[in-house]
Amino acid sequence: MNKELPTKPDPISFLQTFLTQIVGVAAQTGCANCRQINHIEHIGLVASNCFEEVARKQLSYDGAVDLDQYTDMILAIKNRIGGQFSRAASEAGVVRVINSRCPFGEAVKHAPELCRMTSSVFGGIAARNFGYAKIELKKRIATNDGMCEVCIYTDPKSVQTKTGDEYHSDGASVVSKTASDAITARVEEKIKRAWCGLAGRKNFRPNIVAESLAMRRALEAVEIVAPTLATVLISGETGVGKEVIARAVHALSERWDRDLVIVNCGSIPENLVESALFGHEKGAFTSACEVHHGYFERAHNGTLFLDEIDSIPLAAQPRLLRVLQEGEFERVGGKKTMLSDVRVIAASNRCIKEMVDAGEFRQDLFYRLNVVPIDIPPLKERGEDILELADRFLGRLSKKYRKPKKLMSAAARRKVLAYEWPGNVRE
Numbered sequence: 001m002n003k004e005l006p007t008k009p010d011p012i013s014f015l016q017t018f019l020t021q022i023v024g025v026a027a028q029t030g031c032a033n034c035r036q037i038n039h040i041e042h043i044g045l046v047a048s049n050c051f052e053e054v055a056r057k058q059l060s061y062d063g064a065v066d067l068d069q070y071t072d073m074i075l076a077i078k079n080r081i082g083g084q085f086s087r088a089a090s091e092a093g094v095v096r097v098i099n100s101r102c103p104f105g106e107a108v109k110h111a112p113e114l115c116r117m118t119s120s121v122f123g124g125i126a127a128r129n130f131g132y133a134k135i136e137l138k139k140r141i142a143t144n145d146g147m148c149e150v151c152i153y154t155d156p157k158s159v160q161t162k163t164g165d166e167y168h169s170d171g172a173s174v175v176s177k178t179a180s181d182a183i184t185a186r187v188e189e190k191i192k193r194a195w196c197g198l199a200g201r202k203n204f205r206p207n208i209v210a211e212s213l214a215m216r217r218a219l220e221a222v223e224i225v226a227p228t229l230a231t232v233l234i235s236g237e238t239g240v241g242k243e244v245i246a247r248a249v250h251a252l253s254e255r256w257d258r259d260l261v262i263v264n265c266g267s268i269p270e271n272l273v274e275s276a277l278f279g280h281e282k283g284a285f286t287s288a289c290e291v292h293h294g295y296f297e298r299a300h301n302g303t304l305f306l307d308e309i310d311s312i313p314l315a316a317q318p319r320l321l322r323v324l325q326e327g328e329f330e331r332v333g334g335k336k337t338m339l340s341d342v343r344v345i346a347a348s349n350r351c352i353k354e355m356v357d358a359g360e361f362r363q364d365l366f367y368r369l370n371v372v373p374i375d376i377p378p379l380k381e382r383g384e385d386i387l388e389l390a391d392r393f394l395g396r397l398s399k400k401y402r403k404p405k406k407l408m409s410a411a412a413r414r415k416v417l418a419y420e421w422p423g424n425v426r427e
Contacts, residue, residue, distance in 0.1 A: 041119075043117070043120075067154070070125065075087070081103045113384060118137070123165060135150065135153075237349055238424065281332070291331070296323060297338065309348050378424055
């Protein structure tokens with residue numbers, strides 16, 4: 001009986017499998033000072049040197065290269081290991097490539113951190129040849145965008161408004177700074193600096209998870225808008241972290257040492273909304289036995305966070321519009337005009353634009369609230385955040401119950417990424 005000889009393993013397939021598995025292994029290390037993304041970043045930077053050397057030989061490139069030759073190299077590298085990358089039109093001085101097939105196949109959807117491999121390989125090669133690079137992953141198969149779109153910028157003066165991982169070369173080595181680490185550290189440091197001087201907050205430790213592009217963009221918007229007085233409208237499903245963003249806006253504003261008054265508009269009975277927001281005078285209605293100071297009075301010189309603003313009844317919306325527009329209001333049953341110096345942040349788990357179209361929300365109020373919109377996608381669309389949150393919660397539970405830290409297997413990682421998380425971060 002003839003026996004079939006085992007097929008010789010494909011070294012590229014082996015490498016892909018190895019890298020996919022190392023993501024899980026890195027998550028299991030239990031090292032308090034490192035994360036799987038740092039492991040992938042390091043592997044990619046080291047590998048980029050070897051990849052470049054092979055690509056240069058294949059393409060007969062020697063010495064300094066220009067952007068066109070650099071693009072030839074990264075396309076050759078990625079397509080050699082199973083990608084389907086090609087050039088795309090871009091502005092001058094920017095390399096833009098698109099991809100319709102990930103070298104890691106479907107595995108990348110279970111380990112979205114692997115996209116850091118593309119970032120670090122592209123960034124490492126660019127930094128060695130041009131001194132600097134910022135890699136922006138605009139679209140990714142890993143997050144169900146249907147394709148990958150990567151932009152490489154090599155001029156540090158033109159990338160202030162771009163989000164991405166940065167790479168610098170001093171001639172001998174490449175130093176990287178991931179966008180998630182940079183933005184999160186920056187915001188957390190500012191919050192800590194502002195809040196830790198307050199009574200009761202001496203040991204305050206901000207805890208923000210922003211591994212995903214969506215959360216990094218949200219935090220960047222917070223940094224920009226917080227020092228202003230602009231009204232912010234935060235949208236997203238229940239439990240995605242809208243209050244975290246609101247607290248960050250307040251903490252990074254000039255009102256950080258004043259009150260942040262949080263109001264869940266959805267929990268106020270419809271007939272009491274105006275009284276709750278603006279207060280009432282004694283005798284304004286049957287049960288009004290004394291003067292009541294509303295939320296706008298209590299938040300004077302501070303910040304008022306109006307959560308579930310979409311539940312404000314139409315009848316109360318003109319008064320809310322007036323206080324936003326003119327900075328003044330009257331208590332219910334009162335005749336004296338009160339001045340209001342309040343920074344308003346609103347949040348909604350419904351699309352207010354659709355409510356405006358349906359006649360359920362005033363258009364002029366919507367425009368007053370929507371000066372700076374910040375949208376937070378559901379957790380199921382933020383794979384990197386899911387894994388980082390899971391790891392942090394496991395650490396907390398281990399400390400709480402005084403047990404060794406539990407480790408997530410590859411199967412567990414696949415399950416948490418495949419689950420829909422209808423309750424988002426709160427769940």
